[in-house]
Amino acid sequence: MSPESDNSSPPPEKMFDPTSLDELLELTAFLQADEAARRAFERIGIHGDFTARAFLEDRFFQRAGDRSGILTRKARAEEVMWMARDLMANSAYWGIIKEVIKKGEFAGVDDDLLRDVVTPLEDAITVKYGLINRGYLGAHSLLRAIAMGKIDSLDSPEAWQSVRARKMFVQD
Structure with missing residues (x-):
């Protein structure tokens, strides 16, 4: 197959756009305000306080690089x-x-x-x-x-x- 006939686009330069804690807090506030989303979270059993910054900071993860896995912490x-x-x-x-x-x-x-x-x-x-x-x-x-x-x-x-x-x- 020649390059001219290949309709696929190249992979994006950046696969992940990091999210800040503030953006994550905005998202959780939006989801908590939505009745259907809140009920879904309650049904599936998500545990934790997603409106408290300390909880999210503890669970926030980063990637070593754009195309690499996450940096982990030891569990308690x-x-x-x-x-x-x-x-x-x-x-x-x-x-x-x-x-x-x-x-x-x-x-x-x-x-x-x-x-x-x-x-x-x-x-x-x-x-x-x-x-x-x-x-x-x-x-x-x-x-x-x-x-x-x-x-x-x-x-x-x-x-x-x-x-x-x-x-x-x-x-x-």
């Missing part, structure tokens, strides 16, 4: 526990974890289940709590330890110690 232990509680409460996810553990401590999740169930659920919960700018959350490892009987429950001191021991991933 509390955030890992939010994720773990929601994952454990999901019967499909918890069933997969228990089934994997039956196969052995180091067994992996079937690729189809990972693609169709585990990853979408983890992604949805990450968005729910505004944790997109967090790196590895480690909830999966914690839940595997509970399923294996190494940790009694998410409420046990051992669960919190397990999360906080991952200094590479957790900030507190």
